[in-house]
Amino acid sequence: MKVILISMPDVVPVVIHEAAVHMPNHGIACIGGNIDDDHEVYLIDLIRKRRSVRKYLTKTVKRIKPDLIGLSAMAWQYDTCIRIAQLLKELQPQVKIVIGGYHATLMHEEIAAAPESKWIDFMIRGEGEESCRRLVNALAGRDQLAAIPSLSYKQNGTFVHNERSENLDLSRLRLPIRDKRRLTWGYHMINSKIEILETSRGCTRACTFCSMKHMYGRTFRPYPLERVLADLDDIYYRCKVRWVFVSDDNFVLYPDRVMEICDAIIARNYRGLNFCVQADCITMAKNEKMVEKMAAAGFRSVFLGIESGSAKNLAVAGKGDIVDASRQAVENCHKFEMMVIGGLVFGFPDDDADSIRDTYDFFKRIGADAAYCQILTPYPKTGMREQLLSEDLITNKNDYKKYNGMWANVRTRHLDSEALQYQFWYQRQVVLGWWSPSAPMTKQGRLWTSIWRFIFKPFLKLRFRRIMRQHGWQGRYQMEVRRWEQMNTFQDLAGYEDHAVL
Template sequence: MKVLTREIKKILLIYPNFITRSITDNITIPPLGLETIAACVLDLVDVKIIDAKVRNLTVRDILNEIAQYQPDIIGISCSFTIGINYSLKIAKEAKTQKNRIILGGWHPNFVPTELLQNNFVDIIVRGEGEITFREIIEGKEIEEIKGISYKKAGNIINNPDRPLITDLDTLPYPARQLREKGTHYQIFQLPVDAVESSRGCPYKCTFCNIHLFYRGKYRTKSAERVVNELKIIYNQKGRTNVLITDDNFTANMNRVEKICDLITKNGIKLDLMCQSRLDVIRKNPKIIEKMAEAGFWSFFVGIESFNQRSLDYINKKVQLRDIIQSIKILHQNSIVVVGSMLVGANLEEKREDTDVMIKIVKKIGIDFPIYSIMTPLPGTKFREILIDKGYLLSENWSQYNFTTAVNRLKYLSKPELEYLLFRAYYKGYFNRSWKNTIIRLIKKRGFSLILQTNVFKVLREGLDFLNNIRRIKDGLEDGSILKEDKTQTFQI
């Protein structure tokens, strides 16, 4: 059986415009996953990518473009759990007798049977999609395609997993040429492009499903391949911001050092951002210096908690001293720290734990703290524990936005978890000094920060964010945040 009996000529790939009700709604990153899949089949078919998020498209807008393009296959990306219902809405409206609907990404990977219950979903791609998607387009018999789930004669069939790609250097460069003209990818109005240099994570935090998606494997592209892609961006755009999208860019610091050496050798002048663990920073201060010299100006670090018991509970494999010393090393190199912290990081967490977190964040000077409620994503050990304890309160995926509590803990209710989240945000952005952060920004970026930024949009979004924080303050004072029917009126 083939996916389609006729020849496949047109493919449409969609990145949905789902809303998280958080600060990340103001960030748009290029959909490298879809662009790489597109690059794998451009020699076979015509491909169009609709990035509904960066273009701020509605479902109706997307459907109009589908009607004009008339694709044979529609692939919808859904890596974020909160976006699955939005993706399904698009799929339902777009489905016809003539096309096939394929879903892929982290969330579908963990719940393929659930999603295939919908008669408008034809195939789920599990795991990496590049080779799988090409085999679908080539017309291979569906029973022979590894890494997919589908329906046959009313039954759901899960084909064997596809082996992970051994050599990531064999992947083509993302098809950036398919981006809609005039699109503006940005992080807080700073123009940004993106590069993937590795996949997976060698660690196994209990709240995270990344290592599960990649089956516990961590694979990298060669330093030469990574730097060549950076060089292409630099030659095309000049100095701009580039986000290394890896979940853990610094897992192999020898490779990081080689990348930095090649960036310097090739005269590449880019403003680079990455995600990193903290323990490797403490162990490799000299390489952090090289990173700063090579253009790295901002690190997103997963701190999660300042309670060692919580760190151990989530299997973070990091010590409190690693966190404190690593932040100090980053600041010594004028690197701006965006730190992620979790409210509710262990089953027995209490209000006092969040109070301690707020005080330490202020003391060590996290430049931009990002707070989330630890959320039981599908496939995670944390979710299994909550279900076993009877603490899971909601299976509505649309609530899994990291600011809405979908569970309770032993000592904290759903409203209390949300209250603590809002309180942390208020204390983290109002009750603090911005002096050192501003000095770091000026020292590291200077006037280029202003020249690259849409200042008016930054001011508008900043004022909106501060206004929401003010509303949080009012809710804290009058107690309305603790009322369960009020919590959803707040947006961070």
């Protein structure tokens, strides 16, 4: 069997320009790495082919002639996913299409009943490594579709949904694909090559906006340390990459485990190896020794889920009162020269212009290095969505193309969606202003921070000064909105049906 696994080209540039960071899709790499060796497997990350999606797929599919194509998509990428499925069926009518990822997991019943199901042959819900492996074998005549947990397949034109499988034993999974089977390349963070490492799956926190529990339940499963180190060896020695993004949902959930991993990394003496990681504020605030050990092991950048400076908003999000913990977590990271990217969420039910400004002010006061700002998004099947629906605060219930954190799909008790969208943008410009690289950021990237400070920033200041004279804040804002609207519009897929609404 010939198999191609494809990730979508859609991006969300909530920190820096959409071309500045392109990471490989770890999900399809893991699934591909666990398909049996007697099948031919190829990976395509369309994030590297954003300007030529149709042209590239046409050439590649005609050359390989796959038997099965897998498509992975988040909710906001689903429209692109269906357009690509139509293209693939047009190029090779006999090819089988399987979709997976968060959206297929959460919305499989709705997808099965929707018109676009005609383009889909299979769906995999939840973790895909074992189900996809068995699906490929079934199409080769070595397994039965009805016996594969977590698989949805068609019987007489109607989808049948097999029961979900239990969570996988991570110790049995093989390494992800990072070799020549990955047909796209050039993954980078600014000017450095980057790869992805996974050391655990799941999180036991109770955040109401998170859809992770629908993938794994409210569980935490670590990979064995030996497997983590084998993965790092593959990245460091074979791929010769020196920047690693740790994709765990919450890497620091168990500090003793973090210390053990860091000690093993230090003992291995990887020279010049740098890590970026996601972490929660409470753990980073309460475990200074762990933070110190992380820095010694090469952790250079930490994403912290700060979310808000309002205890009331944090309670709505299920985060607890982490205001003081956010401040202490940033302080601990900076003490050991770790850069902090702080996640902020706006659009909670009681938000108004003043509270939005206050949250930006809070972020500025605690001194985080860069902001990852999103508008509260009512992702399907989450507790947050149910809460907002009960209060009639969701203004866009079904058009998932705008469920990427950049768009206001909700209103608050004080702001309609349009006003929320504008205040989200405007208060950031006024309070945070132009980004100035901190000392840790400058140390880690002297070249690109210098380019920003001495070339791009002066040029952009002149450009926006002229725009402000001609159009004012509202005119500048409308220009930004038009740019956002065009960002994930792929002209060579424009001829295919729009099925973003379920």
